[in-house]
Amino acid sequence: MLLHFSAGAQNFVSKNIRIGLFSSTPLEDIRAVSDNGNAVLVAKTREIVVQLAVKTLEFDRKLMQEHFNENYIESDKYPYAKFKGVIDQPVDFTKDGNYAVTVTGILSVHGVDKKRTIPGKVTVTNGVVQISTEFKVACVDHDIKIPKLVFTKIAEFITIKAEGKFNSLK
């Protein structure tokens, strides 16, 4: 394994990808964020995995956080949200540059897998790899039900943002 890594197949990892969600309705804007996203990027295969323990998402109102975990995302049953895909465009991780890319893969949220192509940015500066993305997730796609009583407070499409720096594994 060690030999394999040193033979040029560079891998990048991160334990502090910042992942946020944003729900906007005429009645209420709700945001939550976590700095504890884990991610792995395999340079050779352009494979990328980002995983978040959904319980680490923090809201500014704790009761809202409890309802998010208990009633919507069911974090006891489905503790992780995960996106695993392959960058569609070639990226040279050894040279500085900005790349607007798309990543095609599987988004797993609330126990439901959805094939998605997500736009994002890869930046390489002095050998440091950074990623950022913003995309929408439809609650209905992941079997997250919003009851009629609270319907107007929670958006049907949630905006997800993720950004972070990778450390290279040699």
Next chain:
Amino acid sequence: MNKIKYLLISFSLFTLHARAQEADSLLKALDSGGVATTVDAAFKSTHVVLSHSSETQKKHDLDLRIRHHFGDIGGRFGSAHTLYGLDVATDLFIGLDYGVTDDFTVAIGRSKQDELFNFSGKYKLLKQKSNSSMPINMTLFAQLGWIAREPFNDGEFGQYSDRFSYFFQSIISRKFSSRLSLEVMPGFLVRNNIEDSGDSKNLFSLGFAGRMKITKRLSFIADYTVVNGLSRPKDLTETYYNPFGVGLEIETGGHIFSLNFMNSEYIVENNFIPNTKKSWSKGGVRFGFTISRNFTLFKSKNQDPDKKSKIY
């Protein structure tokens, strides 16, 4: 030709598999240092039916709680003459619970019965963890009761301190699954105002309570408190029963409604533990409800724009 194709396919499958394994094993390695998370929300509310749950208010959240116990459904005081108890209110309660921190709640309330004011503090000492390091929640609860009504006779409340009662309880709960939570509540009540002169001023109690979710927002709740058979004398002129309540709890995001049936006429521990005189078996069961509304009093000082929520 077919063989080559087969080989090619299996080879590409193999390499795909190998790649997937590489990313996944790296991810797993990252995750291995993960800390155990707390198991939150054993109960949706700070109360079950009659008793307290192990939950406390969230920091800076104020819960306005209105509770109502109606009259006997059956028996001498029930039936159609009182619309099965709905004409009668054996006890009414208005209370405020405020979260000083996430773990410490202070509360004030007032009941119709005895014009009882109650002041309480509740502290969450232990929190259940997702690994086996802490299997339970433990919450300590203390409540002062103050009877504000006029004395019924000259002898009552000879000393002003006779109006006070003190209740201490430790609430031990466990969330067994996302559906089922159970708790045990050993308690001790000290009071000066007793109805039956043979009764003990100090009473031990042992409560049991549970929550079973039917859907994400609808739960079946129940609690039972053993008082008779512990430290209470047996030869009393008055017959007392152990309080037992069942209910349905509906949560709508900020509001909690519960529709209950119970034998106890009274709402606050300092009243229902020593003074429940109605029985489930003799028409003494009654309907009751709780309405709880949660308000967030102060915006968190967190200036992180990614966390900000806004109500229009």
